[in-house]
Amino acid sequence: MKHSAARYFALIPAAGIGARMASGCPKQYLPIGDKPMLRHTLDAFLSSGSIAHTYVVVSARDAYIDAIVPCGAASVLRCGGASRLESVRNALRALEGELHEHDWVLVHDAARPGLNAALIDKLIATVGDDPVGGLLALPVVDTVKRSGAHVHTVARDGLWLAQTPQMFRYKLLCDALAAATDASVITDDASAVEALGLSPKLVEGHPRNLKVTLPADIRIAEMYLAAP
Numbered sequence: 657m658k659h660s661a662a663r664y665f666a667l668i669p670a671a672g673i674g675a676r677m678a679s680g681c682p683k684q685y686l687p688i689g690d691k692p693m694l695r696h697t698l699d700a701f702l703s704s705g706s707i708a709h710t711y712v713v714v715s716a717r718d719a720y721i722d723a724i725v726p727c728g729a730a731s732v733l734r735c736g737g738a739s740r741l742e743s744v745r746n747a748l749r750a751l752e753g754e755l756h757e758h759d760w761v762l763v764h765d766a767a768r769p770g771l772n773a774a775l776i777d778k779l780i781a782t783v784g785d786d787p788v789g790g791l792l793a794l795p796v797v798d799t800v801k802r803s804g805a806h807v808h809t810v811a812r813d814g815l816w817l818a819q820t821p822q823m824f825r826y827k828l829l830c831d832a833l834a835a836a837t838d839a840s841v842i843t844d845d846a847s848a849v850e851a852l853g854l855s856p857k858l859v860e861g862h863p864r865n866l867k868v869t870l871p872a873d874i875r876i877a878e879m880y881l882a883a884p
């Protein structure tokens with residue numbers, strides 16, 4: 657349920673280099689169908705009536721973003737860091753004084769262009785006024801193996817694959833990320849909140865909201881984005 661007094665802001669970390677994609681430019685600027693990946697992601701928030709404003713965080717040297725963001729449609733924060741954690745933390749610091757402590761922040765990977773307004777509204781409605789927050793995620797459907805000296809199966813009951821957006825109130829998210837030290841362990845916003853002993857709500861997302869990480873993911877994203 658969306659609360660009329662609540663305000664919802666989107667924060668899109670887009671300061672990565674896409675090393676695993678191994679393309680000529682940062683993957684968030686690769687074309688998917690008729691427009692760059694990041695533009696698809698941005699348009700999902702611009703098409704949602706629930707989002708008061710969208711912020712995109714990029715590296716200080718980013719040479720692509722100005723051609724992507726329609727004038728005034730979103731705010732570009734040139735404070736990207738060496739990790740996703742640092743980029744989000746830097747962006748939250750840059751928004752101090754602009755966001756109120758109870759404002760909701762939906763952090764969403766630029767690399768997940770399949771997001772749509774329906775998934776955004778589902779997350780907002782399902783989280784409601786939860787005291788912690790929540791994230792889109794998918795229940796694991798395959799059998800999971802852990803590699804090592806003796807390969808073994810991990811029980812998949814209760815296992816989910818985290819997606820984004822991950823939504824938390826501004827102050828809680830700032831506090832959680834300020835306390836986070838190891839970007840190799842804190843690989844999403846929810847894990848920083850969990851490290852405080854809190855339990856975010858898991859909201860079932862959709863396979864279309866995949867993270868475009870490897871070259872083969874481009875075709876999958878194109879398929880989903882070609883369908884209305």
Ligand SMILES: Nc1ccn([C@@H]2O[C@H](COP(=O)(O)OP(=O)(O)OP(=O)(O)O)[C@@H](O)[C@H]2O)c(=O)n1
Pocket residue numbers: 668669670671672673674675676677683684713736737738739740741743744765766767768867868869
């Ligand atoms: N220093 C970083 C690293 C990542 N990201 C963003 O976090 C999201 C998820 O990260 P990932 O898919 O890993 O993107 P990259 O880090 O660019 O990919 P790779 O790990 O292959 O380099 C992406 O939208 C990416 O732009 C970011 O804002 N700042």
Ligand SMILES: C[C@](O)(CO)[C@H](O)COP(=O)(O)O
Pocket residue numbers: 740765817818819820843844845867
């Ligand atoms: C935030 C995330 O997309 C949730 O699954 C994921 O942790 C990002 O990982 P990456 O290594 O930064 O792509």
